[in-house]
Amino acid sequence: MSLFAAAAPAHNWRRFYFAALLLTLLFRGWLGAALPFTGDEAYFYWWGRIPAGGFYDHPPMVGWWLAGLIAVSEAEWWLRLPAILQPALLSFMLLAFLRDDPHATRWGVATLVLLAPASVLDVLITTDIPLVYFSVASALVFLSAVRGRAGWLFAVSGLLLGGAFLSKYFAVLLGFAYIAWALWRPAVWKWKALALVVLCALPAGLYNAWWNSQHCWANVMFNVFNRHGNAHLSWETPLLYAAMMVWLLTPMVVWGLLRTPGAWLRQAALPWLVAVPLSIFGLLSLVKTIGLHWVFSFVPLVFLLYGRSVSDLTLQRTIRFAAVIAAVHVAAVLAVASQPVERWSSLLGERKYAGVVQTVKADEVIAALGDDVNRYELMTDGYSPSVTVGYNHRRYWPVFGPASSHARHDDMLTDFRRLDGRDVLVLSKEAPVLTDYTPYFRDVQVDVLTVRGAKFWRIRGHGFDFAAYHAGVLEPARRYWYAIPGWLPQQGCFFEERYFR
Known part of the structure; x- marks a missing residue:
């Protein structure tokens, strides 16, 4: 019935x-x-x-x-x-x-x-x-x-x-x-x-x-x-x-x-x-x-x-x-x-599959970095990778480079002035364009990590140049994302106060 x-x-x-x-x-x-x-x-x-x-x-x-x-x-x-x-x-x-x-x-x-x-x-x-x-x-x-x-x-x-x-x-x-x-x-x-x-x-x-x-x-x-x-x-x-x-x-x-x-x-x-x-x-x-x-x-x-x-x-x-x-x-x-994570490598393409591995097997990605996790300031080139790996590492990873309009809360959390002269490791899911990095470091080295068949590029930058980064990344970010209309009454702006006053 x-x-x-x-x-x-x-x-x-x-x-x-x-x-x-x-x-x-x-x-x-x-x-x-x-x-x-x-x-x-x-x-x-x-x-x-x-x-x-x-x-x-x-x-x-x-x-x-x-x-x-x-x-x-x-x-x-x-x-x-x-x-x-x-x-x-x-x-x-x-x-x-x-x-x-x-x-x-x-x-x-x-x-x-x-x-x-x-x-x-x-x-x-x-x-x-x-x-x-x-x-x-x-x-x-x-x-x-x-x-x-x-x-x-x-x-x-x-x-x-x-x-x-x-x-x-x-x-x-x-x-x-x-x-x-x-x-x-x-x-x-x-x-x-x-x-x-x-x-x-x-x-x-x-x-x-x-x-x-x-x-x-x-x-x-x-x-x-x-x-x-x-x-x-x-x-x-x-x-x-x-x-x-x-x-x-x-x-x-x-x-x-x-x-x-x-x-x-x-x-x-x-x-x-x-x-x-x-x-x-x-x-x-x-x-x-x-x-x-x-x-x-x-x-x-x-x-x-x-x-x-x-x-x-x-x-x-x-x-x-x-x-x-x-x-x-x-x-x-x-x-x-019920499927192993490797099953998705042929279905999603190289970059998307790397994103899956970075999310599902973040602990293995972090382990693959070895001693670099202690030797470098750890970053990625995107907001989602940074917060995902950072959550699994229980350590905040800032975002290097211009990124996008989305999730720019990193602008509030990261002060690039304090990194002047430091060594930085940027983890990326795609082959880097070296000109996106070389202007901002004394020297740059790149190698590839493979985790579960997914490729990750490790960009090691030595001697971070804050002045160059200010001119090449922060000033354009100010024009693109912080062009506040004059009719909005401002009582303060963290980005202006930190980098431009």
Whole structure:
């Protein structure tokens, strides 16, 4: 007999939910312990290892969380615990929010949150993890406030929105949704509610603006100016965005929402919290690739919208389909995990395979350097390699050379003045162009390391010349990444104060 019948009793819905909860937690716990730290995670690890009031490219929340976690342990599974538990905790939040809804809707929506592809696979600790917690909590409290017209709940929603803003700037899209809700059929009570939300979220925004004004407006420069050099009109990126959403939500959910718009448009406030952010991402997709993780905050809200729009039977079928998709993803991960790392050398190409080895077997890469780890200042030529190898070495590796607009937090952490005259070893995944190094050292030597069949180039520079590096690397970096508009009031800039005053 099927677990779900046409008129499934409440205990069947609960039973399936708890089975999904247990199985997904077991798989995610294993994956969180077995998967090596990725470049982004290692980057944020250093935020927690060297905590501060803010960081270069995003607001500070994940760094603050990691600082607390690192105080207990630096094991991968422990640092990832907020991510590993996130689908489960989100499902608990939805169960509490839906306590007065029919049991099919309540348990069905919570189960969909557990079985969604991203909920099964994503165990990485990134800026998106606190963003999702705060955004979903803010949205659910906002919906509760709308339902009861409770002023204090609007205030709590605003505080949570402030937490989301201190996690990642995409929180403003949820704020736009609140504004759109207030503008649609405006009423005095709506304006009062919106004012409470804004007033309670405002301190987080003011804090972030104050910190930026004292730190080169780093978050603003990165997110508004420096990271969009490749933006251009394209027909491919909207199709990619649409395909990504179908995968994240599952085809049945997307088809169900497209087929019955009248059912979900009648819901109070919730359609705004889904349609406004996802439509903005849709417009942005015309000129830019939308990151998979950008939309994570709104996926649980889509499932809530869907669960309240379809029949119990349709929801049952959707859950069955989602369970099959989840099982396929788990099988795929287990198949990949069972393969030796060398299997990927022919599939990925030389440079990408070296990146895999550097991540998965970082301890072997460090061991291959031998006595050089103590004789030289250790660096790489890119942000991701530096933080990844540095995490595994438990020793920060700076970045040599101009690098890119991304992840320039190294500009805050590394003072190249103190390295004048020192010997430096730069580890690279590709053959170096010697003219990128010879101007900045008395002499340069290059050799090749091979680890698990992957090639790494070891560039040894003796007698670092800071004056030459200042002219050849730091001055161009100042022009490219620190050209702060005059209309932004500056109270301080670490890059200017360190190198140009």
